Amino acid sequence: MNLLQLTKKLIGIPSFVDKKNNEKEVGEFVYNYLKKLPYLQVEKQKIESDRFNIIAKDNYPPKLLFACHLDTVEPKKGWNYNQFSATVKNSRLYGLGSCDMKGGTACTLDALQEFKDTKGLMLLFYCDEEYDFKGMKSFLQRNSFRPKLAVFPESTNEEIINGCRGIIEIYFQVTGKTGHAARPQEGRNAIDTVMETVNELRKETKKYRNSSLGAPTLNLAYLSGGLMKGFDESGKIILGDRGNNISDIAEVVLDIRTTSSKLNGSKVVNFIEESIKRKGLEMKKVILRSDFGPMYIPKTKIRTFESAIKDQLGRVDYGDITVQGYFDGEMMYKKLETPCVYFGPKGGNAHGVNEWVDIKSLKEVRGIYKNLIRRICL
Numbered sequence: 001m002n003l004l005q006l007t008k009k010l011i012g013i014p015s016f017v018d019k020k021n022n023e024k025e026v027g028e029f030v031y032n033y034l035k036k037l038p039y040l041q042v043e044k045q046k047i048e049s050d051r052f053n054i055i056a057k058d059n060y061p062p063k064l065l066f067a068c069h070l071d072t073v074e075p076k077k078g079w080n081y082n083q084f085s086a087t088v089k090n091s092r093l094y095g096l097g098s099c100d101m102k103g104g105t106a107c108t109l110d111a112l113q114e115f116k117d118t119k120g121l122m123l124l125f126y127c128d129e130e131y132d133f134k135g136m137k138s139f140l141q142r143n144s145f146r147p148k149l150a151v152f153p154e155s156t157n158e159e160i161i162n163g164c165r166g167i168i169e170i171y172f173q174v175t176g177k178t179g180h181a182a183r184p185q186e187g188r189n190a191i192d193t194v195m196e197t198v199n200e201l202r203k204e205t206k207k208y209r210n211s212s213l214g215a216p217t218l219n220l221a222y223l224s225g226g227l228m229k230g231f232d233e234s235g236k237i238i239l240g241d242r243g244n245n246i247s248d249i250a251e252v253v254l255d256i257r258t259t260s261s262k263l264n265g266s267k268v269v270n271f272i273e274e275s276i277k278r279k280g281l282e283m284k285k286v287i288l289r290s291d292f293g294p295m296y297i298p299k300t301k302i303r304t305f306e307s308a309i310k311d312q313l314g315r316v317d318y319g320d321i322t323v324q325g326y327f328d329g330e331m332m333y334k335k336l337e338t339p340c341v342y343f344g345p346k347g348g349n350a351h352g353v354n355e356w357v358d359i360k361s362l363k364e365v366r367g368i369y370k371n372l373i374r375r376i377c378l
């Protein structure tokens with residue numbers, strides 16, 4: 001099976017996660033593929049029910065780790081191509097997961113064919129990256145190795161991504177005091193208070209700028225409020241929407257992309273709580289849905305990787321890390337102190353319709369991975 005066939009094969013095995021589907025089948029394929037390489041020991045690491053990570057390594061302490069997630073996002077409406085039978089058109093391969101990240105996974109698997117023996121190579125194929133990070137969390141709980149470099153073969157347009165911002169997602173409610181709209185001073189308006197507090201928080205977050213990752217951003221993702229009238233059968237708040245009532249309840253979801261480890265979930269919660277209290281209202285039912293810090297890997301720690309790229313492409317490019325979403329490599333970096341870099345083929349429309357990966361780029365990237373294994377593990 002050549003590189004293109006292998007990429008098509010991976011796309012052809014759906015690995016999105018819902019009540020009926022998961023990464024099991026693609027995991028079995030990858031497991032059997034690795035089993036045929038005599039220099040690797042391969043094992044499954046159970047996550048839950050029939051879901052598992054796959055860990056492969058040679059007989060030496062790991063120096064280089066490749067980490068590929070096996071899952072994709074769920075299929076979407078609106079594609080011009082079949083999402084699960086990869087289509088080649090104009091030097092691009094279309095299909096769900098083509099760039100995120102079955103293309104990079106195929107590059108990694110195919111590169112392994114080059115070698116008869118390696119010293120210090122480790123591979124991780126893991127579950128649930130697009131959902132709740134169960135695969136990465138499980139791996140980090142049970143792994144005791146500390147490789148010197150970890151490569152995540154996500155599609156990055158052949159550019160090194162050596163950092164990412166963290167993510168803080170918070171749900172909370174604000175309760176105030178209703179009254180007649182003609183006399184606002186007699187009540188405590190929950191929606192007005194949320195708006196004021198969010199503006200204060202936005203100003204506060206700007207203080208936590210990082211020279212490499214830039215300024216944090218704040219997204220008021222959800223705001224619902226009005227007059228509290230009780231709960232429906234599913235537990236949702238029933239809201240009154242008449243103009244003559246002062247709003248006494250608001251529900252809020254905030255998403256902050258933090259660039260400093262000093263701006264974390266508990267700091268944000270405390271800030272909001274105090275701001276609301278100062279205005280005479282109460283913050284309730286706080287749920288910190290995500291609380292992950294940022295990551296930045298200095299270029300001096302990835303010179304070998306730069307060389308492996310230069311050998312193949314004749315140049316080294318870095319991507320813009322101030323606009324990236326959160327990467328779970330951050331969890332690994334925090335736990336193992338292993339420098340984690342993202343690097344993979346050219347592609348586009350990840351998480352959207354008509355996702356694609358560039359076929360020529362797959363070959364370049366495979367070459368780079370081979371160079372890297374040669375430089376570190378031979």
Ligand SMILES: [Zn+2]
Binds near residue numbers: 069100101129154
């Ligand atoms: Zn991905």
